[in-house]
Amino acid sequence: xxxxxxxxxxxxxxxxxxxxxxxxxxxxxxxxxxxxxxxxxxxxxxxxxxxxxxxxxxxxxxxxxxxxxxxxxxxxxxxxxxxxxxxxxxxxxxxxxxxxxxxxxxxxxxxxxxxxxxxxxxxxxxxxxxxxxxxxxxxxxxxxxxxxxxxxxxxxxxxxxxxxxxxxxxxxxxxxxxxxxxxxxxxxxxxxxxxxxxxxxxxxxxxxxxxxxxxxxxxxxxxxxxxxxxxxxxxxxxxxxxxxxxxxxxxxxxxxxxxxxxxxxxxxxxxxxxxxxxxxxxxxxxxxxxxxxxxxxxxxxxxxxxxxxxxxxxxxxxxxxxxxxxxxxxxxxxxxxxxxxxxxxxxxxxxxxxxxxxxxxxxxxxxx
Ligand code: SME
Numbered sequence: 051x052x053x054x055x056x057x058x059x060x061x062x063x064x065x066x067x068x069x070x071x072x073x074x075x076x077x078x079x080x081x082x083x084x085x086x087x088x089x090x091x092x093x094x095x096x097x098x099x100x101x102x103x104x105x106x107x108x109x110x111x112x113x114x115x116x117x118x119x120x121x122x123x124x125x126x127x128x129x130x131x132x133x134x135x136x137x138x139x140x141x142x143x144x145x146x147x148x149x150x151x152x153x154x155x156x157x158x159x160x161x162x163x164x165x166x167x168x169x170x171x172x173x174x175x176x177x178x179x180x181x182x183x184x185x186x187x188x189x190x191x192x193x194x195x196x197x198x199x200x201x202x203x204x205x206x207x208x209x210x211x212x213x214x215x216x217x218x219x220x221x222x223x224x225x226x227x228x229x230x231x232x233x234x235x236x237x238x239x240x241x242x243x244x245x246x247x248x249x250x251x252x253x254x255x256x257x258x259x260x261x262x263x264x265x266x267x268x269x270x271x272x273x274x275x276x277x278x279x280x281x282x283x284x285x286x287x288x289x290x291x292x293x294x295x296x297x298x299x300x301x302x303x304x305x306x307x308x309x310x311x312x313x314x315x316x317x318x319x320x321x322x323x324x325x326x327x328x329x330x331x332x333x334x335x336x337x338x339x340x341x342x343x344x345x346x347x348x349x350x351x352x353x354x355x356x357x358x359x360x361x362x363x364x365x366x367x368x369x370x371x372x373x374x375x376x377x378x379x380x381x382x383x384x385x386x387x388x389x390x391x392x393x394x395x396x397x398x399x400x401x402x403x404x405x406x407x408x409x410x411x412x413x414x415x416x417x418x
Contacts (some may be wrong), residue, residue: 063134064100064139099119105144108149128172156206158174178208310324339361376412386411388404
């Protein structure tokens with residue numbers, strides 16, 4: 051864990067399941083983070099920031115944030131973080147849905163605020179904890195609740211992933227129906243850890259293969275993000291903040307001909323603050339690239355607008371486009387739309403940065 055200098059550092063943050071408690075005697079061989087390291091070889095360095103007994107719940111003495119390990123994990127310059135907490139939170143003396151949600155939100159925000167030496171925060175994967183099983187007399191070990199895990203923790207993590215546009219690694223489905231994967235129904239044994247490592251590998255390999263520094267993309271997102279943060283943090287005016295954000299995007303991004311916002315009003319998207327030529331004032335949900343982003347609740351990365359069925363041409367110079375939904379408490383209230391005169395102007399990297407920017411706007415547009 052001492053070498054923090056290599057590229058593609060993957061920080062695994064979690065409880066004893068991440069630590070490898072179920073295989074403590076052979077941990078460096080069998081715990082899933084170590085198995086994953088062997089699977090990835092030179093492509094990454096996998097760091098284990100698991101801590102026995104950790105929970106996410108805010109205010110809980112065993113909370114991951116209070117342990118200090120979160121700060122260590124954030125300080126390692128990770129390119130990706132894999133976060134899995136929730137199993138310990140299901141214990142009767144700890145469980146409080148609100149505290150769990152708030153704790154998870156806090157950790158997620160801490161991770162997404164990290165920009166380290168690069169321009170991008172780490173890629174954050176949320177993991178659904180593995181299933182748990184009762185071994186004797188219907189009791190689950192350590193007072194962990196299978197019911198709370200299934201009915202509350204898992205839906206909360208899925209909702210958080212949706213709210214923050216984060217990928218989910220579903221260990222629950224990967225382990226459900228496999229009591230033989232466990233030491234005592236809670237901690238995975240060597241077979242369980244191997245199954246977990248395989249699932250994590252399968253779900254992160256695409257991200258790992260994506261080039262991290264595209265030579266074509268010259269946007270200084272670090273400065274753009276810092277400027278948007280600085281300009282919007284103290285200003286209480288919603289429209290003013292959107293107007294300045296559009297101006298900053300216009301200033302920082304090359305090769306674009308329109309940048310601005312559409313906001314949902316009376317069930318339609320209505321033109322908001324923007325830079326560029328005048329544009330259509332109303333877009334139906336489900337229509338065009340903007341309306342599709344709302345209907346599908348996801349970013350639309352359109353390499354060639356002429357091949358996008360239903361594209362609404364406001365400026366005939368546009369050839370490619372990206373539209374990112376804006377959310378408040380998970381509910382979409384508008385979109386950020388950017389057009390370019392070049393084909394294939396926007397990349398997955400732009401998408402990641404602009405989604406991060408959309409998350410930042412959520413924090414700064416709706417200050418309590
Ligand atoms: N092209 C968008 C319409 C808005 S303009 O690009 C500013 C769309 O298809 O939704």
